[in-house]
Amino acid sequence: MSKTSSITQLVVIGASAGGIEALSSLVATLTADFPAPIVIAQHLDPRRLSHLPEILAPRSPLPIRLVETRGKLEAGVIYVVPSNRHVEITDHEVSVAEGGQGRVKPSVDLLFTSAARVFGEGLIAVILTGTGSDGAAGARAVKSQGGTVVIENPETAAYPGMPLSLAPTTVDIVANLDAIGPLLHDLLTKTPTAARGDADRQLRGLLEQLRETSGIDFASYKTPTIMRRLQRRIAATGAEDLGAYIRLLQRNPDEYQRLVNSFLIKVTEFFRDPELFTY
Secondary structure (H helix, E strand, O other): OOOOOOOOOEEEEEEOOOHHHHHHHHHHOOOOOOOOOEEEEEOOOOOOOOOHHHHHHHHOOOOEEEOOOEEEOOOOOEEEOOOOOEEEEEOOEEEEEOOOOOOOOOOHHHHHHHHHHHHHHHEEEEEOOOOOOOOHHHHHHHHHOOOEEEEEOOOOOOOOHHHHOOOHHHOOEEEOHHHHHHHHHHHHHOOOOOOOHHHHHHHHHHHHHHHHHHOOOOOOOOHHHHHHHHHHHHHHHOOOOHHHHHHHHHHOOOHHHHHHHHHOOOOOOOOOOHHHHHO
């Protein structure tokens, strides 16, 4: 990640069939003070000029830019990728290229994967309505780097194929379309810093409860990391704060496993530690 850039958070959105209507509804729920750039990869007919920026502009409080070659990422700006180009995030810039044959353009997987390498835990990836499975592999990359994965509720999505193509363990939050915009704002702005005072006691008590219920001791994990991932579940459940979330946990024991899953980054890769394996 570039040390000279002030951009540390990014939202990437992938959609396919039904995506124009979904994106129009989503951008209408954003606020003018949105604190991060948004990059959209929408599957469209590559033989036709994309009019997505013109379609979204009347609904969006944020400026919308069509990425023709490359551009510097700026907070509070929505970037739209042309229908006949692939998109990649490198060094806090968004760039497009024709790419190889045989892959749908723009590739949601490529967007998510490249963004995950750069932004890590500062990335939020969103899968909206669509057919096929583009985005599933990219979402796994986002998850492996500690980012957050949000999907449109398949039960209400116009085309649930893309959201349903993600494994449940990859998904952090399932949300109805009208709730995604406010949810993104909360995830970007309400991530707590190190706990203090009562919050510190609440956190230590919560970690002890997790140790008792799951057998995993998270007390040695870095507090900022724990708090960032805890905020995902607070936002996903609609709890106002940590205290409200702890009370929700007590009423809904199933939430303990969801919280554990959000703390753990599952990377399926054999022999990640060759020296340890050899030993």
